[in-house]
Structures are given as structure tokens and as C-alpha cells.
Amino acid sequence: MSKISFIINPVAGGGKAKGLIPLIESKMEKYEKEYSIKLTTKPEEAIKIAENCVEDYDIIVAVGGDGTINEVARGLVNKGKGILGIIPGGTGNDMAKSLGISIDPERALEHLCNGKNSTIDVGQVNDFIFFNIASIGFDAEVVMNTINIKKAIRSRFAYGISVIYSLFSFKKKRIQINIDGKFAEEDVILVAVGNGKYYGGGMEILPDAKVNDEYLDVCIISGIRKTKLLFLFPSIFKGNHIKYTKYVKIYRGKNIRITSKEGLYLNIDGEINPKVKDIEFNLKDKRLNVIT
Numbered sequence: 001m002s003k004i005s006f007i008i009n010p011v012a013g014g015g016k017a018k019g020l021i022p023l024i025e026s027k028m029e030k031y032e033k034e035y036s037i038k039l040t041t042k043p044e045e046a047i048k049i050a051e052n053c054v055e056d057y058d059i060i061v062a063v064g065g066d067g068t069i070n071e072v073a074r075g076l077v078n079k080g081k082g083i084l085g086i087i088p089g090g091t092g093n094d095m096a097k098s099l100g101i102s103i104d105p106e107r108a109l110e111h112l113c114n115g116k117n118s119t120i121d122v123g124q125v126n127d128f129i130f131f132n133i134a135s136i137g138f139d140a141e142v143v144m145n146t147i148n149i150k151k152a153i154r155s156r157f158a159y160g161i162s163v164i165y166s167l168f169s170f171k172k173k174r175i176q177i178n179i180d181g182k183f184a185e186e187d188v189i190l191v192a193v194g195n196g197k198y199y200g201g202g203m204e205i206l207p208d209a210k211v212n213d214e215y216l217d218v219c220i221i222s223g224i225r226k227t228k229l230l231f232l233f234p235s236i237f238k239g240n241h242i243k244y245t246k247y248v249k250i251y252r253g254k255n256i257r258i259t260s261k262e263g264l265y266l267n268i269d270g271e272i273n274p275k276v277k278d279i280e281f282n283l284k285d286k287r288l289n290v291i292t
């Protein structure tokens, strides 16, 4: 019988993940599973905890949002073993959506006990590993501005305020992009590269992406004025933006390189990384086992 280890980020979802402990305990008792629960105490600690857990447990479960899932999954990739489980407990839970895992924790737990595991592709961007989506441009600046707005005001409208603020402050990025040898130079609003479909709290930016097709999907939004972007932006929630082929281009590739004279914030599975001028995306040889 498989042994399960839960790694919980107590701050994910504003404490939502930690609040799932009684539910986890009752389900594990119901299914008579051997399990353990560990709480992180600081960022990045989940990587080490996961690396240690794979020695004694078969399934390592990330309980939190996309940041926690990324860290636990990195631990498993580093060790080259273990099966990842996901109980969504974050704010956005885009990774769970991309993998088709219920965002209802109770259903996700039932699934964890009865589901099958499959392998998914693992993305690499510069020195980082990603499992869902990495991006540059408008969306990365929205995330960055949301963090700053949240420091000034504690409001559930912080994201909405940030979108509007970013529409005014954002300047198009001149980039050179090379997808499997095909080169273009463009002024872009954003470029998203990924395995999964969803990011930014439920936006279906890469509607045709498949987590196990051994390709990265690419969405480039360019050539659109800010006023029109305001109208295009909501269509991303249902993946309908791809109809606007004048402004939205979708590609698929294995090696994507972006260079820019100005530094660009890099959004990796929902976490913002410092500005970079040269970015290279690849798929790693190693794949990841996940309960889906």
C-alpha cells in the first residue's frame, strides 16, 4: 500500500491550505492510509522536505497553491523519484486546473486515494524548472504590481486595481524570439510559454496545451492598442482570445529563446523572478509522475 506524505504551506491561500488538516486526517483514516503531515516554515523549504520524503514515501502531496506545487515537484525532479499529489489550497490553483484536478479539496483528496498516476512534461526556463506556465510582459507586470499594491493596501480588489494600473504604466517590449529556429522581432504585450493551459487565477492563456505532449505551447500577444487590450483581456478567461488572430498567435515548440535589450520580469508558475535579458525555454529529459 502506498505511503503518503503531505507538505502543507501554512500561508498559502491566506491560511486555506493549513485549514485542510482536519479534512486530510479524516480522509486518510477513512481509507486507512499510512501518512504524515509536514508544514513549511519558510519559502523554498518544501523542496528540501520533498527531497527527504521521497526516501520513505511513495506519494508526496503539495497542499497549497502553484508556488508550493512547483517547490514540491522540484524536490521530486531533483531526486528523480516519487509521485506528486496535489490538494489545491492556494488562491489561484492554476496548476491543478491545468492538470484537470478538482479545485474542491475534498474531491481532490478522494481522487488522490483512488486516482491513477500519469507522467507530465517538465519545463526549464534559464536555471529554473516549471511545470505549468512561464511568461514575460504585461501579465508578469500585473503580478509584480499586485504584490506592491498589496503592500500598500490590503484589498481583495488588489488584482483588479493592478490590471488597470498596469494598463496605464505598461510599455510594449521589443523582443527577438526564436521558436525552434524560426526567428521574429516584435513589440509584444506578452509571451506565455507552457505545458498547462491556465495561469493568473483561471485565465486559459494556452487553450490547446497538453501537459504530456512533449511540446511547449507559446502564446504571443502583440500589435494591439491598450484600449483594445482592455476588451481582449477578459476573453482570455475562456480561451477565446485565440480567435483574435490579428493580435494573438499560438505556436508549439521545444526550444524557445527570447532576447530583449531591456530586462524583463519572468513569471514562473505564478512567482515573479528578477529581470533578465536572455531567456531560454526547453523541456527537460526527465518527466514527472503525478496523480491526475
Ligand SMILES: Nc1ncnc2c1ncn2[C@@H]1O[C@H](COP(=O)(O)OP(=O)(O)OP(=O)(O)O)[C@@H](O)[C@H]1O
Binding pocket: 009, 010, 011, 012, 013, 014, 040, 041, 042, 043, 044, 045, 064, 065, 066, 067, 068, 069, 071, 089, 090, 091, 092, 093, 094, 270, 271
Ligand atoms: N511557511 C511559509 N511562510 C512564508 N512563505 C512560505 C511558507 N511556505 C512557503 N512559502 C511561500 O509561499 C509562497 C506562496 O505559496 P503558494 O503559491 O502555494 O500560495 P498562494 O500564492 O496562496 O497560491 P496561488 O499561487 O495558487 O495563487 C511561495 O512562494 C512559497 O515559497
